[in-house]
Amino acid sequence: MQMRKVYNWQLGRNASYVYPQNRPKKQWAMVFDLNKCIACQTCSLACKTTWTSGRGQEYMYWNNVETKPYGGYPTAWDMGILSKLGMQDWDGNKYAGRTLFEAAEKDEKILQHIAAEEDWAHPNIGEDEITGMVGKGDYITMPHKIWMFYLPRTCAHCTYPACLSACPRKAIYKRPEDGIVLVDQSRCRGYRECVRACPYKKPMFNAETRISEKCIGCYPKIEQGLMTQCITNCIGRIRLGGFVNTPDKAVKENPIDYLVHIRKLALPLYPQFGTEPNLFYIPPIHVPTTYLKQMFGPQAENAVKTYLEIRNDMTLKGLLVLFGSMERIISSFRVDGKTAAGFDEKGNEIVKVPVTEPTFIREFYDAKLQAYRHNTP
Ligand code: SF4
Ligand code: SF4
Numbered sequence: 001m002q003m004r005k006v007y008n009w010q011l012g013r014n015a016s017y018v019y020p021q022n023r024p025k026k027q028w029a030m031v032f033d034l035n036k037c038i039a040c041q042t043c044s045l046a047c048k049t050t051w052t053s054g055r056g057q058e059y060m061y062w063n064n065v066e067t068k069p070y071g072g073y074p075t076a077w078d079m080g081i082l083s084k085l086g087m088q089d090w091d092g093n094k095y096a097g098r099t100l101f102e103a104a105e106k107d108e109k110i111l112q113h114i115a116a117e118e119d120w121a122h123p124n125i126g127e128d129e130i131t132g133m134v135g136k137g138d139y140i141t142m143p144h145k146i147w148m149f150y151l152p153r154t155c156a157h158c159t160y161p162a163c164l165s166a167c168p169r170k171a172i173y174k175r176p177e178d179g180i181v182l183v184d185q186s187r188c189r190g191y192r193e194c195v196r197a198c199p200y201k202k203p204m205f206n207a208e209t210r211i212s213e214k215c216i217g218c219y220p221k222i223e224q225g226l227m228t229q230c231i232t233n234c235i236g237r238i239r240l241g242g243f244v245n246t247p248d249k250a251v252k253e254n255p256i257d258y259l260v261h262i263r264k265l266a267l268p269l270y271p272q273f274g275t276e277p278n279l280f281y282i283p284p285i286h287v288p289t290t291y292l293k294q295m296f297g298p299q300a301e302n303a304v305k306t307y308l309e310i311r312n313d314m315t316l317k318g319l320l321v322l323f324g325s326m327e328r329i330i331s332s333f334r335v336d337g338k339t340a341a342g343f344d345e346k347g348n349e350i351v352k353v354p355v356t357e358p359t360f361i362r363e364f365y366d367a368k369l370q371a372y373r374h375n376t377p
């Protein structure tokens with residue numbers, strides 16, 4: 001298979017891809033603060049009730065939330081492909097191993113892990129399971145050795161999409177205006193090459209219509225300057241959507257660029273796969289570094305250190321408060337003194353929130369109502 005060389009900033013080097021480099025004018029991206037996700041699955045259901053409540057879509061969760069290290073939808077999707085890929089070495093911030101495109105078998109475009117039908121049948125298997133055993137008399141301290149965390153996932157609208165590269169019908173395309181990756185339902189013939197090729201296992205087959213479907217990045221909302229359903233409905237306010245630039249064009253007022261490029265707090269999921277995914281995760285602080293490095297790359301340890309210092313960092317603290325504060329897309333932000341403000345593309349202020357919520361302590365006895373207040377349930 002003839003491959004092209006494209007620049008992948010997440011790997012710090014040129015890497016193989018099936019087509020020449022063709023970046024969109026803007027790239028839609030999401031940031032998730034994994035220290036705050038509570039696995040309430042509101043995001044999964046917000047997506048499901050909006051987009052996948054039809055026939056043939058019963059098993060589909062374009063957005064899912066799995067418990068790491070044991071959970072996965074489909075089951076063991078990441079362990080399957082990681083063990084096939086073998087050693088994944090980094091030389092500093094440069095990836096020294098092979099990507100999935102570079103490790104492709106003869107006549108294939110990408111190294112693949114194919115999920116079995118039953119792997120799709122248990123979307124929440126492994127939920128709340130932890131590594132290690134809590135023995136009699138043991139207790140958990142923070143950070144602790146016995147650990148788990150929740151990982152919300154959607155399609156990553158990759159810069160070098162594996163799904164797109166594998167489609168023999170050229171039914172998958174990446175929109176130049178926002179980088180969202182879509183399946184043209186009228187061209188797709190249901191060969192399922194995308195389902196096999198995507199390492200994140202995000203295209204899904206509809207047995208009723210016999211064609212493939214995937215997360216559409218809520219593009220009708222993005223076109224109106226609004227964030228996606230899975231972001232705006234997030235109970236934990238762990239998500240922020242926006243547009244990411246390449247590191248050389250990073251804008252420090254852009255909240256996504258600030259988190260990803262300037263502070264390097266939000267990191268891509270399995271960058272070593274080589275698709276340059278556009279979902280970025282603030283790693284959980286209580287998980288072993290070796291695990292985090294395999295999942296989020298060599299910057300994981302520094303990202304945890306930065307997060308632990310946030311209480312002394314007004315800009316980051318203010319930016320995290322803007323997560324989930326507004327349905328409209330925040331193009332730029334500013335933190336001054338006690339407030340964090342978000343602005344639209346034209347520079348109009350669309351949200352302003354206090355960095356620290358004020359606390360009000362009410363009198364134990366309310367003389368006006370002649371009533372006592374207490375906190376006993
Ligand atoms: S996550 Fe998978 S389905 Fe989404 S763009 Fe990347 S390769 Fe395609
Ligand atoms: S972006 Fe929209 S379509 Fe994609 S997972 Fe979120 S809610 Fe679903």
Ligand code: SF4
Binds near residue numbers: 036041043152
């Ligand atoms: S809605 Fe938010 S907090 Fe709840 S599971 Fe989804 S990402 Fe996590």
